[in-house]
Amino acid sequence: MIFHTRTLLTIVTEAALENDLVELFHARKLRGWTIVEARGKGDHGEQHGSFDANHNIQIELIADSAAAEQLAETIQQKFGGDFALVQWLSDVRVLRAEKF
Amino acid sequence: MIFHTRTLLTIVTEAALENDLVELFHARKLRGWTIVEARGKGDHGEQHGSFDANHNIQIELIADSAAAEQLAETIQQKFGGDFALVQWLSDVRVLRAEKF
Amino acid sequence: MIFHTRTLLTIVTEAALENDLVELFHARKLRGWTIVEARGKGDHGEQHGSFDANHNIQIELIADSAAAEQLAETIQQKFGGDFALVQWLSDVRVLRAEKF
Amino acid sequence: MQIDPVVLFFLLGLGAGLARSDLKLPSALYETLSVFLLLAIGIKGGLELAKQPFLAILPQALLVLLMGFLIPLLIYPLLRWRLPQVDAASIAAHYGSVSVVTYAVGVAYLVRQGVSHESQTTLFLVLLEMPALVVGVVLARLGRSGETSSAAHGWGKLLHEVLLGKSMVLLLGGLAIGALAGPDGIKPLDKLYLDLFKPVLTLFLLEMGLVVAGKFGILRREGLFLAAVGIILPLLLSWVGIGFGLMMGLSTGGVTILGILAASASYIAAPAAMRMAVPQANPALSLGAALGITFPFNLLVGIPLYHRFAAFVTGA
Amino acid sequence: MQIDPVVLFFLLGLGAGLARSDLKLPSALYETLSVFLLLAIGIKGGLELAKQPFLAILPQALLVLLMGFLIPLLIYPLLRWRLPQVDAASIAAHYGSVSVVTYAVGVAYLVRQGVSHESQTTLFLVLLEMPALVVGVVLARLGRSGETSSAAHGWGKLLHEVLLGKSMVLLLGGLAIGALAGPDGIKPLDKLYLDLFKPVLTLFLLEMGLVVAGKFGILRREGLFLAAVGIILPLLLSWVGIGFGLMMGLSTGGVTILGILAASASYIAAPAAMRMAVPQANPALSLGAALGITFPFNLLVGIPLYHRFAAFVTGA
């Protein structure tokens, strides 16, 4: 089998944003993503995860490089100002190119 | 210390497959992996994680590049047809080469 | 927007080490990290996650390449002998260079 | 006629889910509640076994087992009319097995109506859990030995998974504990397993309401067919149960319960077992029908209806 | 005067947290307990509604609603003196809404003191949950329509989130279930929702102690100002509540409860709603004051104090 290069966008942000982000993904016709519960520390202080309003999620989303970069930029502009948010991109290889 | 290049295989799939995958790892004499509970959306619909039969896991496994690629291919062939499954490979650097 | 290259250090280790590692991060003036609950198998046996003393965490921390490498080395030296511990580094691209 | 408050909790969850409220119960709570309900039901069944001579209910037990094997064989051909083999087999397994919560709501309904029923029905519930799963697996695999996906398990492994699935272990384990410890031994545990059973059921139903609301996406996609399956099957099967109840010489209450058990579809044991045994089957289809349609249908409409059916045929 | 054991659990959590013990309750437990407490309180309110003619308490209910709308309008100008618009509005919403747990501890206090209170106060609690949130959102957005961050939601979506937030759904849902099922219908559930209410509250307070201890970092940073807000506001607001209680012609106990409700600040519904409605506001500030200062202040000092106030003005 052949491996194809794609871009993995990882988003760490407040759990309260989940619905908004998922709406954004749907609007962009993105077909898949993975969510994991997280906690952490950043410039907006500690997110313990022990408490409703104090809890992060980490979203991983594979797409082609242009889509991933644009998505990251949009999220940064829309939510970066008011919410705890960190994003990073990395290169990954996947098997079924048509899926992403 | 010196960092050595290895390959990280990330597998996102249905929790129901955990036992089968772990068996496969043992059969291949793979020495270590990490599992995290996840949810997500893909071509098989949403996996909420709220319900037994509706719950993903994310497995990370570092190995040498050949082993990781072969593992990904085997998993794709064995389970890709019937199960929700996404895998990706990326390059990572590790400290103790002999461990992986 | 411009993406900047940074290094992502991923640490998988026993949950009991969390406080020590966070102290180390503070001591090094690292500004942020993300923690996820995990389980897994390695040379120290299985970490089921079902039981207090038998539970992993996975920490992700983005920093510049030198800081990440030094951190990984320190952690390896301090804790690698007695604790279940695996670390890996990878290259990522981030938006706000000044944050990391 | 007043609605049982237990059902109101289901409606609350359903409403909250459909209205897209952010109400969410932690999955650990869902798991805990299901462990508790399965254990508690098992223990209750075990206490029954301890109370009456086993031989006395053996004939009834055998009839119930027969029903468990029969139901999937009965509905499989019906489903094959429109569905591929694997999906028909999987749905047959879901409807042949039973829903512990539907049973519990049914019992609560009868208690409210002042209708008594034979205490051994708990045992029947336990007996009905598994046979249909075995039949479902056989049906799915018949004549496709060469063709099966490499992911499918061998027979030995499958049997292991069906027999040692969580539901089975907790039901049978509870049964054994109840039978071994007897009423006196269980007494110090009554404050949890007996007194809190119904209130805990309310929390579980709240969660089920939320889960069912989440299944409405599938319903919209699969549309009429799923709705038809999810309503016609229980109506049909309730009569199978009622027939068996009559054969066994049960009271009106007992016949009602048999009808409820037959009409209910499993959504804990069956999905887990079928996913591993018949991975080619589409789990959205079977779970959509069993959980998205049949479960609420039985709760809201089915249970009182089957009671009327039973009252009619027993002449009560 | 002896301290209520319920409060001792809070102190235990607080102490453990401040001493940096590794004691930690799983977040699933926290969520479960809060679901339970909200439901139980709602049900209790619903039982009251079922008991007395709705029209009889309608005037009181309207007055309570008025108070809910008034409080944030009253304290917003005070807060604006030192804070940006968004933060003032957010804090006003937190203090206009109510804390279910503070209410429950207050009721437990009155019971211990042998002071009776009108049973409809549970209903008042439910009514006070939301109005302040609506006012808070309006205040935050007034005159900044052009300027709002692109992340902020439209009005329709906001209303949806405030009305269908978890707390609101559980309180109103419980209310409806209690009212529909009535005392007889709820009876089989008493063993959980009634008998275990206070003991479960102890576990919740243990967790709250740990959470409050974790907020001390913010307190140290924001220092005096936060402390001032967190103590002056409840003292002030208690008198608003007491005033309304007198207007409504309540007993000493009822007036005390009104004082407690007014003085308490929301830390479940308000933070969630404000985060989405006014993302520019600093959540550490509002939660720091409401949870880090006002909550423990009310538990340890406020409740008995407001009781004295109420006894004084009612001449009891």
Add this chain to the structure above:
Amino acid sequence: MQIDPVVLFFLLGLGAGLARSDLKLPSALYETLSVFLLLAIGIKGGLELAKQPFLAILPQALLVLLMGFLIPLLIYPLLRWRLPQVDAASIAAHYGSVSVVTYAVGVAYLVRQGVSHESQTTLFLVLLEMPALVVGVVLARLGRSGETSSAAHGWGKLLHEVLLGKSMVLLLGGLAIGALAGPDGIKPLDKLYLDLFKPVLTLFLLEMGLVVAGKFGILRREGLFLAAVGIILPLLLSWVGIGFGLMMGLSTGGVTILGILAASASYIAAPAAMRMAVPQANPALSLGAALGITFPFNLLVGIPLYHRFAAFVTGA
């Protein structure tokens, strides 16, 4: 003699685990149950303190503390015969400390047998939790100050972790709450902390069965040695406990409890403390013996046996 149903739950979990069933309890439930059990035991101990003059039991309390310090010193040299210093010290700490659940099952056993015991044993349990941990740390570190791994903590930090570990905080916290609130204050909480104690214990034991089954891998590897340690140590230590019980002038029941406490090994507090204090020690070894062998041995064989021993020496 009939087996206690509480133990049947352990066997169910053990059986399910060994048979590789997919039964799994959520870890949040395990944590919740252990918080509950520790708090409840602490409260019970505190109520005892409130009931009887503290001075009256002071001599007994001091003897119990002495036993806590003595046991690890006694078994350390035995273990050194085959094990490195760190492992010997860690195992000594585990066996010097106590298992709350073994204690609870022991009390349930005596109640079933109709054998009374002194109520202050709960207090003894609390007192025995910690001394052995301190001794264990000292033993592990003796004469290796230069050599200690850089990961090991300083003394101050260690003491902090041993004293403020979760078990200690909950036990002592419960003790303080029980003592401060007294029987009247705790009464409204009885429905949870008293009535549900034993039933909740069953769920905990179910989970422990599953956990112990998971430890069988280690047992197979470490084989005979671990089995020997896990059975010989409790047999030996039970006599130490019985001896102290006699010295303290306790009844047969009290002497039995002392035997059980001495023979039991900690698997909550000790593993956590030792992991941080003596990271060089192999946790699989100590936990394997304490949880994999000694815990089931005490539950199934030890408790009735120590009762016989106690009956024999007290001439009952």
